[in-house]
Amino acid sequence: MKTIDLSGKWDVVSSCKQYSWVSDVPGSVLYDMDKSGSMGEGGAFYRNNNRKAPELMDRDYIFRKTFELSNEFFEQYDKSSSRIVLEADGLDTLTEIKVNEVLVAKTKNMHRSYSFDIAELLIPGGNSIEITFLNSLEYIKREHARRPLMAEDPEGITTIPGFYTIRKSHCSYGWDWGPQIPDAGIWRAIRIVRYDDCRFNDLRITQSHFSDHVVLDLSAETEHWGEKEFHIIGTVTSPSGHEIPFSFSAAENTKIRIDKPQLWWPNGMGEQYLYIVLADMTADGVVSGTVEKNIGLRTLTIARKPDEWGETFHFEVNGIPLFARGANYIPEDIYLNRMNEERTERLLGDCSEANFNCIRVWGGGVFPDDYFYDLCDRYGLIVWQDMMFACAIYDMLSDEFTENISEEIRDNLKRIRHHASLGLICGNNEMEWFFVDYDTFPQTKENEFEYIKQYHMVIPEIHKEICPEIFYWSSSPSSGGYFEEPNSPDKGDCHFWEVWHGNKDLSEYKNHYFRFMSEFGFESLPSIKTIESFTSEDDRNIFSPVMEEHQKRVGGNPKIVSYLSKYFRYPKDLDSLSYVSQLSQSDAIRIGVEHWRRNRGRCMGSIYWQLNDNWPVASWSSIDYYGRWKALHYGVKRAYDNILLSIDGVGRQAVIHLSNESNKLTRGTLSVRLISLDGTVLNEQSLTVECQSWSSAVMYTFDLKDGISPESAVLSAVYQCEERTYESAHFFEIYKYFDLKKPEITFVFKNWGDERSELTLSCDKPAIYVELDLMEGDCVFSDNYFHLFPGDEKKIQIRHLGNSPESYESFRIRSLVDSY
Structure with missing residues (x-):
């Protein structure tokens, strides 16, 4: 196997010739234009600059690259037993691909990986590749007009109409927490690969568990074109380093017995032991391909059994019922190429630190990179994985669309199925519920047929083929599918928005028990440091145009103030308003979580909306775009312990x-x-x-x-x-x-500047909702937004982040009485 990496420098030009530059691939059009200043002074996040994105994307963009292929690359090439292919892991979204000016393919799906045979088009010496990214705005407008289907936000208040017509991240067209950034580009790796005799595509691993051992069933998924007989040779290495060798014909499978297995457990239940499976595909002593996977030995499913309240719905891990504690995850950035393993590890590490054992990947974004699932394996976070369908009906009358999404689902289920953390595959977000309970989503028999075809026929058939061992759930919320009470409190999972969207008091949570709460939420402002990053001084009023621009839910800021006024005195300034809005948010989620945990057995899951942001914004998140913990994240750390x-x-x-x-x-x-x-x-x-x-x-x-x-x-x-x-x-x-009386809070630092330092606090009067913060730089405290009482001494550990200052001169401490 020989590989030519096509990442690096590409020439980019707009179809209108107005814009041209040299881009780094993986990358994107808007990411580059933002860096060049085309989004305005201060970038896309500053003030109202995000509004410029749709106009910039209302045209095609052409990416071009030249590359050299040596004579050695073609040595002993035999078209009967070799293949040379272009492999693209992520193209966003509508493309026409040419190699040496010959059309190779057209693509319509950013969620898929592609492989195209280009052997006949390549020559020794200089070669070229050109990828035209067609105007997706023009496409969705045309397709929406051709066949308008029901979808969230049909008026296009926050989301560009027609988002459902294209296999692209829905939220890139805007959502009620994110801007309209309909980007385009080569967002994942791209390369040319020569395969001789065979291609080792995957190693499928399934587990059978017994009282004292586990049996692994290994089978190779390969392609081969010559006369050679291939074998799979490898090892399974235990967490302690013990190796178990195996060897079998590539056309067959093998079973491996593991005695005294070290089981994988979710966070808080035990260790996250991982085994390494390393396999080489060989013939005549020559290795033609290698697959390596980390796996965890565990049983993991959803238990659904009749009981006194209806039917159970909970994760069961190694035979033990689990109360799921987590949040909904959205893309971490408006520019997907800016996401990376270090940043995701910080986010998921913050989940682990806050006692999460579960995370739901929401269906309106993208399938995360491999490292996301690797990190969930390591941190013990069970993944509830939505397929990328949300808040819309899809054109399942189209054979082309059906085939397109079928390949998308195959690609991604094959890629992630081996992960210990993968606990549930969900067909879509909220569509079954919308059919039944939302007047704005009128039912037709044709739409019902399309829904059933997609989520009860096409996806389940692929799931059964690829990973039947993983639990499949057709929609969230659902009671089991086919439009039967999709948001029932007595079975299945629920989304509950009467608090916030329904304006009910926070205590309303305690009137509902549910079996599994997979979405509920409450908004707040981000910290004043984050607000200052996207505003000028004149913008710093909650009802200013810029503050409302960074609040994508219509009426969101007035609702923050309305809820706050029910429970708190009105804050004296925007800084205090940010602080108190976060207390309001934290209280709301705490009340729900504590109530459902008190009713363990009846309710067995709390996954709030939402974990993170993709830009600086007022939203439902517990961690803002810059990784700053809101009061909510500290609150759920206590509530999820x-x-x-x-x-x-x-x-x-x-x-x-x-x-x-x-x-x-x-x-x-x-x-x-x-x-x-x-x-x-x-x-x-x-x-x-x-x-x-x-x-x-x-x-x-x-x-x-x-x-x-x-x-x-x-x-x-x-x-x-x-x-x-x-x-x-x-x-x-x-x-x-x-x-409240203003307390005198005394504090003493120990070892400031060390990787972890310590703070000791005491007070003379009750200090309610004590907030600790650095006004310059950032850190994470072991506890925050807590109550402190006279006679108590509280010790806080401080985890310094990369921009933490050398001294604690910018340290600030305040409590609720300081907010008014």
Whole structure:
């Protein structure tokens, strides 16, 4: 096998000849134009500059490259037993490909990888390749007019109409959290490869689990063109380094027994042990291809069984029911080529640090790169993988479209099926629900047929062919498909938006139990540092045009303020408004998560919307575009911990619960204090409590005595077990009615500047929602947006990021009373 890498420098020119430059591939048109200043001073993120993208993309762009092929590349080439192909892992999206001025292919799918035979077109010496990226805006306008189908945002308020007609990242045409960036380009690797005699495409690995061993079934997926007989020779290497050799004919398969297997577990349940499977395809002692995979030994499925509430829906890992804790993942950047392994590892590492064990890849973006799944394997994050279909009906009457998406699904399921983290394959986002419950999505028999064909025939047949061992779910939310109560609280998974879109109070979460909550969310502003990155000083008003431009949900900023006003006093400035909006967001998600964890067994999953942003924006994310943790991410770190101490209050009564997602009983001391606003302890109790593994139970009930007004004191609960402390607090009245006193918070740093330094805090009066931050630079604290009470000493570990300053002079600490 010989490979010519075609990445690097390409010449690019627009069809109108107005724009031309030299591009780095992988790359994209808008990424390059942004760097050159064509998106405006400050780039696409600054002020309203993102609006320029659609006009810039309303034309074709041609990428050209010349390359040399040596005589050696063609030596002993025999067309009967060799192949020379152009391999493209990602072309966005509508292309015409020419090699040496001869048309090779046309493509229509950014989610696919392509391979084209070009042997007859190449010559020793100089060669050329030209890829024309056709105007996708013109295409979707034409296709939408030809056959308009029902889709989200039909008026085109935030999304360009017709996004569903093309196999391209839907959110590149805008979404209610992202700008319209309908980019184009070679976004993944591209190369020319010569294969002699064979091509080793994949090694399929399936597992059979027994009480004391696991059996791997290995089969090679190959192409070969000559007379040679090929064998697969390799090893399975255990986490401890023990090697098990294997050898079998490429036309057959083999079974490998692994005794005393080291099992893979999700985060919080055990270790993420991975085995290395290395296989060479050989003939006559010559290696013609190699495949290497990391696999985890585990059983992983969704358990659906009748019970007293309806039907269960939960992940079951190695026989143990799991309460899923995670968030919805969207593309990390408007420019896909700017995403990389280091950046994704930081994001997924932040998920692991916040006690996630699950992540849902939302269906309106792209299939992530291989390293995303490798990282999920390593961090123990179960992947709920949507296929890339969201909020629209698709033209399944077209044979061409059906074949196109079929190849897309085959490509990607083959690529990711071996991963230990892959737990569920989902057909689409929200379409079954839209059919049944949304008046704006009128049903027709033709559309129903297309839906059933796509999600109950075409995709399941491919799934059965490629990876039947992975659980398939036709839609999210769903109760099992075929339009039967798709958002039922009694079976399947649910999306719940009555809080936020429906304007219901935060307490509305506690009126619903659900079996698995796969989408719910609440918006906030990003930090003031992020706001300053995209605004001028005159823009820094929540209702300014620029602030509303960086809020893609229509009416989103007024709703942030409306919800905030229900519970908090109005903040004194934009900086404080950002801070309090994040408290509001964190409280909302916390209330839902704590309620569902208290009802473990009935509800078995919480996946909130959304984890991340693809640009700096006011949104539902818990981590903003620049990787800054919002209050929500710190909040879910507490709410997603294996041990959760939570308080459910009604009126003057507060019920204290422990939830235990660990594999052993927890026993410790529960301390309960009622503390007045001047710091006086009005009531104090201490008792020994315990909670069984995989359970939730009431530990203590506190009644506020007559004569104590609800807004005059705070209930603090602390659970101490072994070396860990868990905290919770309850307010008998909403925050804005508390006459908080300004606390004096003292703090001492230790080892500032080390990779991890420490901060110790104490106070003289209750400090509510203490925020720690650096005004210059960034870091992650072991806890933040917490309550601090007199007599307590809190130690915080600090993880410094790359731009953290040398001193702590820019360190800022504030609490809720400082916001008004």
